[in-house]
Amino acid sequence: MNPKCAKCGHPLTNESEIKASDAGPPGNKSDTTTVVCSNCGHLNQVNVGQIRIRSNPRGTGAHYASKITKFGPGHSLCLATLNAAKAQSFESGLGLNDVWHKIRQFCNDNGRRVPTKGGTVGRLSELQGLGLVTSARNEIELTDPETMSFRPSSVNRWFLTEAGIVGAN
Numbered sequence: 001m002n003p004k005c006a007k008c009g010h011p012l013t014n015e016s017e018i019k020a021s022d023a024g025p026p027g028n029k030s031d032t033t034t035v036v037c038s039n040c041g042h043l044n045q046v047n048v049g050q051i052r053i054r055s056n057p058r059g060t061g062a063h064y065a066s067k068i069t070k071f072g073p074g075h076s077l078c079l080a081t082l083n084a085a086k087a088q089s090f091e092s093g094l095g096l097n098d099v100w101h102k103i104r105q106f107c108n109d110n111g112r113r114v115p116t117k118g119g120t121v122g123r124l125s126e127l128q129g130l131g132l133v134t135s136a137r138n139e140i141e142l143t144d145p146e147t148m149s150f151r152p153s154s155v156n157r158w159f160l161t162e163a164g165i166v167g168a169n
């Protein structure tokens, strides 16, 4: 996935100067950036349209969510954490590590038992099944605008649906 100069075919690498990048963070709608060829000086419009959000359709969470009869403290902790972080969109969403670290901090501060990370992702999946939380990941992530490096994204971001935002209903 190495872009090349449209004029001379020279690879656009870390030797190339990025003139006017409007390629924002993953998930950003801007999808082109101007890169100056280090060989011939040609201004290349490089398409970074590979950055694309693939949303999971609502309700693709834990398949057993409909069997949840008790809304436990783990569910409340997840919802409270996402609400406190205002994680209401992909852009503001939190990775599992972030969610878990915040929950662990809260539990330590309040003398509560810290749930496992596996338990936390289970509660998030159940909340997703209930339509309160959703998740999405970038298919491809721009890791370094200087070198135009990409990598497959591995981080799923969790955020609230409208139904899960406290005070929205």
Ligand SMILES: [Zn+2]
Residues within 6 Å of the ligand: 005, 006, 007, 008, 009, 010, 037, 038, 039, 040, 041, 042
């Ligand atoms: Zn060139």
